[in-house]
Amino acid sequence: MAKRIEASGVTAYYGAFKAIDSVSMTIEPKSVTALIGPSGCGKSTFLRSINRMHEVLPGARVEGRLTVDHQDIYERDVDVTAVRRMIGMVFQRPNPFPTMSIFDNVVAGLRLNGVRGKAALEEAAEKALRGANLWNEVKDRLKKPGGGLSGGQQQRLCIARTIAVEPQIVLMDEPCSALDPISTLAIEDLISQLKDKYTIVIVTHNMQQAARVSDRTAFFSIEKTGDPGRLVEYDDTQKIFTNPAERKTEDYITGRFG
Amino acid sequence: MTSSTTTKPAAGAMLPRRRRFGAETIFRWLTTGAGTAVLVIIVAIATFLIAEAVPALRDNKENFFTYKEWFTGPADRKFGIAALAFGTVLSATIALLLAVPVALGIALFLSHYAPRRISTTLGFLIDLLAAVPSIVFGLWGRDYLVDPVKDLSAWLNEYMGWLPLFGGDGPFGKSVLLGSIVLAIMVLPIITSLSREVFMQTPKANEEAALALGATKWEMIRTSVLPYGRPGIIAAVLLGLGRALGETIALAMTLGTTFVISFNLVETGGNSIAANIANKFGEADDFGRGALIASGLVLFTITLIVNMTARAIVYRRREFR
Ligand SMILES: Nc1ncnc2c1ncn2[C@@H]1O[C@H](COP(=O)(O)OP(=O)(O)OP(=O)(O)O)[C@@H](O)[C@H]1O
Ligand SMILES: [Mg+2]
Numbered sequence: 203m204a205k206r207i208e209a210s211g212v213t214a215y216y217g218a219f220k221a222i223d224s225v226s227m228t229i230e231p232k233s234v235t236a237l238i239g240p241s242g243c244g245k246s247t248f249l250r251s252i253n254r255m256h257e258v259l260p261g262a263r264v265e266g267r268l269t270v271d272h273q274d275i276y277e278r279d280v281d282v283t284a285v286r287r288m289i290g291m292v293f294q295r296p297n298p299f300p301t302m303s304i305f306d307n308v309v310a311g312l313r314l315n316g317v318r319g320k321a322a323l324e325e326a327a328e329k330a331l332r333g334a335n336l337w338n339e340v341k342d343r344l345k346k347p348g349g350g351l352s353g354g355q356q357q358r359l360c361i362a363r364t365i366a367v368e369p370q371i372v373l374m375d376e377p378c379s380a381l382d383p384i385s386t387l388a389i390e391d392l393i394s395q396l397k398d399k400y401t402i403v404i405v406t407h408n409m410q411q412a413a414r415v416s417d418r419t420a421f422f423s424i425e426k427t428g429d430p431g432r433l434v435e436y437d438d439t440q441k442i443f444t445n446p447a448e449r450k451t452e453d454y455i456t457g458r459f460g
Numbered sequence: 461m462t463s464s465t466t467t468k469p470a471a472g473a474m475l476p477r478r479r480r481f482g483a484e485t486i487f488r489w490l491t492t493g494a495g496t497a498v499l500v501i502i503v504a505i506a507t508f509l510i511a512e513a514v515p516a517l518r519d520n521k522e523n524f525f526t527y528k529e530w531f532t533g534p535a536d537r538k539f540g541i542a543a544l545a546f547g548t549v550l551s552a553t554i555a556l557l558l559a560v561p562v563a564l565g566i567a568l569f570l571s572h573y574a575p576r577r578i579s580t581t582l583g584f585l586i587d588l589l590a591a592v593p594s595i596v597f598g599l600w601g602r603d604y605l606v607d608p609v610k611d612l613s614a615w616l617n618e619y620m621g622w623l624p625l626f627g628g629d630g631p632f633g634k635s636v637l638l639g640s641i642v643l644a645i646m647v648l649p650i651i652t653s654l655s656r657e658v659f660m661q662t663p664k665a666n667e668e669a670a671l672a673l674g675a676t677k678w679e680m681i682r683t684s685v686l687p688y689g690r691p692g693i694i695a696a697v698l699l700g701l702g703r704a705l706g707e708t709i710a711l712a713m714t715l716g717t718t719f720v721i722s723f724n725l726v727e728t729g730g731n732s733i734a735a736n737i738a739n740k741f742g743e744a745d746d747f748g749r750g751a752l753i754a755s756g757l758v759l760f761t762i763t764l765i766v767n768m769t770a771r772a773i774v775y776r777r778r779e780f781r
Contacts, residue, residue: 253672255668255671255672258668258671260576283674283675283676284674285674286671286672286673286674287673287674290672290673291672293665293668293669293672295665297663297665297666297668297669298669299666299669299670299683299684299687300666300688301687301688301690302687310670310673310683311673311674314670314673314674314675314679314683315674360669363669363673364672364673367673367674
């Protein structure tokens with residue numbers, strides 16, 4: 203299920219502004235990779251170029267090569283929707299569909315894929331909600347609006363919605379930044395479980411979180427404002443946090459910079 | 461009362477006193493006043509209408525609600541709202557059926573498909589269309605649109621004449637179809653620009669949520685833009701309906717002014733409460749005016765019912781907003 207991501211020379215622009223410059227890295231299947239770095243260094247931009255969400259913004263484009271199990275996802279005749287179905291994404295702010303019930307939120311992606319039939323949808327919804335550790339909290343109120351849940355529950359609802367379509371890769375952009383410590387722990391636990399099935403890439407500003415959940419860590423940085431972000435160091439999380447090769451990485455993780 | 465509110469209380473002193481005549485209070489009075497004024501105006505209008513209508517209704521020789529024709533001359537005092545009310549609702553409904561899909565399509569095109577420049581220009585043109593006075597639409601419909609609609613009617617009659625809507629054997633021309641088309645063009649700008657506004661307000665986060673699930677653009681619109689905009693669409697359609705129901709002069713010029721209840725859209729005919737008022741008001745005596753005002757009351761009631769129904773629809777889904 204899980205797939206390997208290989209980026210080589212990925213450069214992303216917002217109009218004329220170059221936000222990341224030539225990022226190359228290989229992300230192993232069934233692992234958790236953390237992207238860390240100071241604000242504005244292009245973590246979100248890189249993450250969004252992995253599932254081709256970057257190009258959704260007007261004027262935004264990506265250069266370079268990005269393959270998933272050796273398939274170039276930016277090739278001309280590739281179906282973008284298929285790419286995004288294979289690579290799910292969880293956003294920084296929980297964004298359930300406000301007009302939909304909890305149930306409809308979870309199965310929204312399946313319905314888009316043409317899955318019909320009450321039984322199939324119900325089964326998939328329960329499976330996804332259990333997978334997101336939310337089933338017990340919402341099983342009696344599936345018909346209620348998704349917006350009525352707490353922030354942490356909404357975020358887990360969004361995770362359920364993402365895993366309901368059984369993607370192979372899950373991208374998470376600061377999924378816990380709007381959440382309290384308990385919800386954060388719940389989601390971190392969840393990430394460790396999801397790792398068995400999916401390749402996970404997570405952006406986080408929280409060093410402890412990166413250290414707790416990830417196998418590999420990539421440190422991004424910028425020289426100064428207006429410069430593009432670059433990948434500075436990419437290694438096992440253990441190594442990055444105990445014995446980084448780069449001075450900049452060390453400064454950042456020890457809090458002397460950024 | 462004032463000095464104690466501005467000076468800082470010494471440590472341990474009492475808290476500052478509540479300001480009794482601050483901006484807050486004045487604002488509350490102003491808003492309450494404005495709200496009350498609306499009520500007063502509505503009651504005043506209703507009282508006026510009822511007072512004028514009652515004498516005419518009392519002298520009416522036919523049942524006001526079931527009689528179809530409208531005679532208010534000194535000799536013949538019989539009038540009824542049935543055909544007029546039917547014609548009003550029919551022409552407004554057809555107009556909306558024609559206008560809403562087109563308006564929503566244009567609105568979506570402007571908000572989600574067109575490049576920025578085209579979208580601004582086109583949006584401006586549409587707002588301009590909303591500013592065209594209805595007499596202009598009326599004249600244009602009567603003088604220029606009538607022939608194409610005649611041809612269209614003949615065509616519909618020939619190929620779909622088995623449908624009661626397009627049946628009959630003429631003459632065609634100043635028909636419900638013509639009136640409804642003119643009405644549709646008139647309500648199009650309101651519905652378009654309001655729904656465009658609503659569509660553009662869809663939170664980016666919701667649109668991205670759909671796209672990230674692998675939705676195509678149209679699927680994204682269906683899962684996030686349209687549901688989010690639903691109450692706004694309903695409000696826009698209602699405003700359009702309100703205008704269509706109340707439209708006077710354009711319909712007076714394009715409908716065939718008959719007093720029958722018929723679903724036939726293509727044959728010369730059709731009428732509406734407001735058009736009838738416009739046609740008859742000039743030559744009406746006191747009695748005739750009273751009768752027309754009574755019809756105005758019915759129109760008022762229809763509009764009210766439509767509005768309340770729509771509000772109920774919006775309200776029922778409020779939990780999901
Ligand atoms: N929609 C946009 N339009 C133009 N420039 C943008 C846009 N989004 C981001 N940028 C710019 O691209 C650069 C990288 O932004 P990005 O959001 O990827 O940073 P980040 O590392 O995720 O930061 P943070 O930690 O604050 O989320 C920044 O200089 C930012 O100003
Ligand atoms: Mg970011």
